[in-house]
Amino acid sequence: MSAVQVRGLRIAFGDRLVVDDVSFAVEPGECLAIVGESGAGKSLTARALLGLAPGSVSASTLVIDGMDAAGLTENGWRPLRGRRIALVSQDALAALDPLRRVGAEVAEPLHIHGMPADQARVLSLLRQVSVPEPERRARQYPHELSGGLRQRALIASAVSTAPAVLVADEATTALDATVQARVLALLRQIADAGTAVLFISHDFAAVRRVADRVVVMRDGRIVEQGTTVQVMEQPQEQYTKDLVAASRHEIADVVRTERPALLRASAVSKSFDRPAVRDASFTLGMGQTLGVVGESGSGKTTLARMIVGVTRLDAGTLDWVTPQRVQLVHQDPLGAFDPRWTIARSLGEALEAAGVPRARRRGRIAELLGEVGLAPELGARRPRELSGGQRQRAAIARALAADPQVLVLDEPVSALDPTVRERVLTLLRRVQQDHGLTMVFVSHDLGVVGAVCDDVLVMQDGAIVEQGAVADVFTDPRHPFTRELLAAR
Structure with missing residues (x-):
């Protein structure tokens, strides 16, 4: 019997149907992936399986671990949710209570469902998900763990009750x-x-690594499904073909030229409670795109913030050959924008800070939106009223408002789906050519770095362990950590 059976699932917001006639099944021991662009209905479909979808939800069949859930009220969902079906969400830091220790978070579902939740059980669960030093980690708070450890702790909490179904969103x-x-x-x-x-x-x-089968969604409907090999290697629908093509990157064929040095970093170091960046030395050339890669906690973002000047060095030097206007594009534009302000107002503030006269700002706002491919009317919207790709474009527009010579981008496409990501990368290439920008591109996506960067720094535990032309480093890595990173792609 299938662990999940869904037929005719529909979700509506008022008169607007956002998920329409979705049907699929997931067997015990199977991993089914749902893919598609932002707004395709993926997360809404998943949350309907836990009784958490907003709006009006209906289905001719909705069976979870043998239980008919189609007509359940909230009271009916409570014994099912967390016990028979559990959720692992994207943002573990937001999902875990910042005021509770990790051990208490892992044990919470056990307490809720009246199951044994002693310390030995908690430590066993942390070991099960390969959390090192579980005794110490159980006593820590979520902010004291790296992103990967937080995600594992969240998985430990989700599987603590041995649910029949695990939803990983x-x-x-x-x-x-x-x-x-x-x-x-x-x-x-x-x-x-x-x-x-x-x-x-x-x-x-x-998806290729973990899934047995794939469902492709577009505009709330399933447009294609099959085994992972079938969908990824022989897609039938043009939409799927476009998604697959956008997910593949080739190393850029860059003709290397001598570039005048713009920035020389020498033995740059920074510590917080521990060393974050250690003796980092490199040169940034004029018009160059320099990639910075490494694991979480390797010092990538700290180095980027020092280049921008928002984090002070403890030691070493960052010498600009000539004064430069440097702007940062954050990973999370939703958090970087004031949620109360319209996009136009945020751009206006950036123009004011750049010294643009008030009389010229309205016209310049329209120009900036046009430069990043946003319609002028989107300026009247607030950040939450834009899609992820639109918000990222708006963040780039705000950075361009100061007419920078150097753009530092911290994970600018990590949360975007393949086709939107490609559009943003294309935008960055065009903006760089139009404005003659130098760019520092921080990313954990080695495929993206290989496609857009000229040179790359590889960081491990705060130190630069390898650097050079992307083509050289990615095709003939010298350091064991670089080889490990590339093997994990």
Whole structure:
């Protein structure tokens, strides 16, 4: 019997149908992936399986672990949710209570469902998901763990009650290559042990690693489904073909030229409670795109913030050959924008800070939106009223408002689906050519770095362990850690 059976699932917001006639099944021991662009209905479909979808939900069949859930009220969902079906969400830091220790978070579902929740059980669960030093980690708070460890702790909490179904909604999106590989291996182990896993993702490389079958959604409907090999290697629908093509990157064929040095970094170091960046030395050339890669906690973002000037150096030097206007594009534009302001107002503030006269700002706002491919009327919207790709374009527009010479981008496409990501990368290439920009590109996505960057720095534990031309480093890595990163792609 299938662990999940769904037929005729529909979700509506008022008169607007956002998920329409979706049907699929997931067997015990199987991993089914649902893929598609932002707004395709992936997460809404997954949350309907837990009784958490907003709006009006209906289905001719909705069976979870043998229980008919089609007409359940909230009271009816409570004994099912967390016991027979559990959720692992994308943002583990937001999902875990910041005021509770990790051990208490792992034990919470056990307490709720009246199951034994002693310390030995908690430590066993943390070991099961390969959390090192479980005794110490159980006493820590979520912010004291790395992204990968937080995600594993969240998985430990989700599997604590041995649910028949595990829903992983973009559970590896923000993780670097090696940590992502470990979490994917863990999800695959959970499936192989007999749990039905529903894997929601826009990362096709991750889907290839973990899924047995794939469902492709577009505009709330299923447009294609089949085995992972069939869908990824021989897609039938043009939409699927476009998604698959956008997920593949080739190393850029860059003609190397001598570039005048713009920035020289010498033995740059920074510590917080521990060393974050250690003796980092490199040169940034004019018009160059420099990639920075490494695991979570390797020092990538700290180095980027020092280049921008928002984090002070403890030691070493960052010498600009000539003064430069440097702007940062954050990973999370939703968090970087004031949620109360319209996009136009945020752009206006940036123009004011750049010294643009008030009389010229309205016209310049329209120009900036046009430069990044946004319609002028979108300026009247607030950040939450834009899609992820639109917000990222708006963040780039705001950075361009100051007419920068150097753009530092911290994970600018990590949360975007393949086709939107390609559009943003194309935009960045065009903007760089139009403005003659120098770019520093921080990313955990080695495929993206290989496609857009000229040179790359590989960081491990705060130190640069390898650097050079992308083509050289990616095709003939010298350092063992670089080889590990590339193998995890």
